[in-house]
Amino acid sequence: MNQNRSSHKLAAILEKADREEILNREEISFLLRLKPARQTNAIFQTARNLRHRHFGDKVFFYGFIYISTFCRNNCNFCYYRSANTHPLRYRQEVSEIVEAARRLADSGVHLIDLTLGEDPEYFLDNRQGFDKLIQLVKAVREATKLPIMVSPGVVPDDVLSRLAAAGASWYACYQETHNPDLFTKLRPGQSYAARLAKKHLARQLGLLTEEGMLCGVGEDVEDIADSIEAMRCLEASQMRAMSFVPQQGTPMQNLKTPDFLREILTIAILRLVFPDRLMPATLDVAGLAGLQSRLAAGANVVTSLVPPGFGLAGVAQSSLDIAAARRTTGSILSELEKLGLRAASAEDYLNWVENRRKKILGDPAKEKIPC
Ligand code: SF4
Numbered sequence: 399m400n401q402n403r404s405s406h407k408l409a410a411i412l413e414k415a416d417r418e419e420i421l422n423r424e425e426i427s428f429l430l431r432l433k434p435a436r437q438t439n440a441i442f443q444t445a446r447n448l449r450h451r452h453f454g455d456k457v458f459f460y461g462f463i464y465i466s467t468f469c470r471n472n473c474n475f476c477y478y479r480s481a482n483t484h485p486l487r488y489r490q491e492v493s494e495i496v497e498a499a500r501r502l503a504d505s506g507v508h509l510i511d512l513t514l515g516e517d518p519e520y521f522l523d524n525r526q527g528f529d530k531l532i533q534l535v536k537a538v539r540e541a542t543k544l545p546i547m548v549s550p551g552v553v554p555d556d557v558l559s560r561l562a563a564a565g566a567s568w569y570a571c572y573q574e575t576h577n578p579d580l581f582t583k584l585r586p587g588q589s590y591a592a593r594l595a596k597k598h599l600a601r602q603l604g605l606l607t608e609e610g611m612l613c614g615v616g617e618d619v620e621d622i623a624d625s626i627e628a629m630r631c632l633e634a635s636q637m638r639a640m641s642f643v644p645q646q647g648t649p650m651q652n653l654k655t656p657d658f659l660r661e662i663l664t665i666a667i668l669r670l671v672f673p674d675r676l677m678p679a680t681l682d683v684a685g686l687a688g689l690q691s692r693l694a695a696g697a698n699v700v701t702s703l704v705p706p707g708f709g710l711a712g713v714a715q716s717s718l719d720i721a722a723a724r725r726t727t728g729s730i731l732s733e734l735e736k737l738g739l740r741a742a743s744a745e746d747y748l749n750w751v752e753n754r755r756k757k758i759l760g761d762p763a764k765e766k767i768p769c
Pocket residue numbers: 469470471472473476477478479480514515516551
C-alpha cells in the first residue's frame with residue numbers, strides 16, 4: 399500500500415476508534431503492521447485521548463507480592479520453571495506477606511496482587527494445600543481492605559470459587575499466546591483449553607479477569623490480533639501486553655530481546671479496542687526507566703510495585719529496581735507528573751471495580767460480541 403493510501407486508512411481507523419466503534423480484525427492487523435514514527439505516534443495520541451475520556455488523568459497502582467517461587471511446570475520462557483536451578487526458591491510466611499501487603503497499602507497502592515507459581519505444595523495435598531492460600535486472601539483483605547488479585551495458575555474449579563468467596567476480586571491467568579501451537583511450545587505439557595476455560599469460569603463466578611500476551615516469543619501479527627479477539631470473547635477487564643525477557647537457565651535464554659515497539663504499539667491498540675478497560679504499564683520489564691513510554695501508549699495501571707526489604711522477587715526481572723526502592727509509589731509519582739498524570743484515589747479504584755463487576759454480571763449479553 400502506498401504512503402498516501404496508508405495514511406488515509408490510518409486516519410479512518412483512528413476516527414472509528416475515537417467514535418468507540420469496534421475495530422475489525424483487518425483493521426487491527428493493519429495497525430499492528432505500522433512502523434513509521436509519524437503513524438505510530440498518531441496511534442499513541444488517540445490511545446491517550448481515549449484513556450483521558452474514560453479515566454481523566456488518573457492512574458492506578460498495583461502492589462505485587464510473589465508469595466511462592468516454586469512451580470511444578472516447565473514453561474520455556476519462565477525463570478521459575480521447575481527445571482531451572484538458578485532462581486532463589488522461597489515460600490513466604492503468611493505473617494510476612496500480610497506485613498508486606500500492609501506496607502504496600504500504606505504507600506498508596508489500589509490493589510494487592512498475590513502471585514505464585516503452580517507450587518506443588520498447594521497442588522499435591524488433596525486440595526487442602528490451597529487452604530493456606532484461601533486464608534491468606536482473607537488475612538490480606540482484612541489487613542488492607544484493598545481489592546485483591548490472585549494469580550495462582552490453573553487451580554481446581556472449587557478452589558476458584560473459594561478464592562472468590564474469600565474476597566478476591568480478580569483472577570489473573572495469562573495465556574501468553576492464543577495460537578494453540580505456539581502455546582504448546584511455550585508451555586509444554588499444559589492444556590490450552592483448560593487454561594482458557596478457567597478464565598471463563600472465573601468470570602461466571604463474578605471475578606474480574608486479567609488476560610495477557612507475551613511479545614517477542616515467535617508470534618506474528620495475526621497471532622497478536624487473535625489474542626485481542628480472544629480478550630474480547632473473554633470480556634477481560636484488564637489486558638496486559640509485555641515484552642519477553644530472556645531468562646538465564648531456560649531453553650529460551652539465547653533468544654534476542656524483542657523490539658520494544660511491538661509491546662508499546664500493542665498496548666495502544668488494546669486501548670483503541672477496549673477504551674474503558676485497564677492496561678498495565680509494568681515495572682517488571684524495564685523498571686522505572688520503561689514506565690513513561692508505556693503510559694504514553696495509553697496504559698493506566700502501574701503494576702509490579704514491590705516493597706523493598708522483604709526479600710521478594712519480581713517475575714520477568716527477578717530483582718530489577720527492588721532493593722533500590724525504585725518500584726515504590728514514591729518513585730513513580732514524579733514520573734507520572736512529567737506526563738500530566740496523577741495517582742487515582744482508593745475510592746476511584748473501588749468504584750471502577752464495582753461498576754465493572756456490575757457490567758459483567760448485570761447484563762452479559764449487552765457487550766458480548768459473537769466469538
Ligand atoms: S510461567 Fe507460571 S506456570 Fe509457567 S513455569 Fe513460570 S511460574 Fe510456572
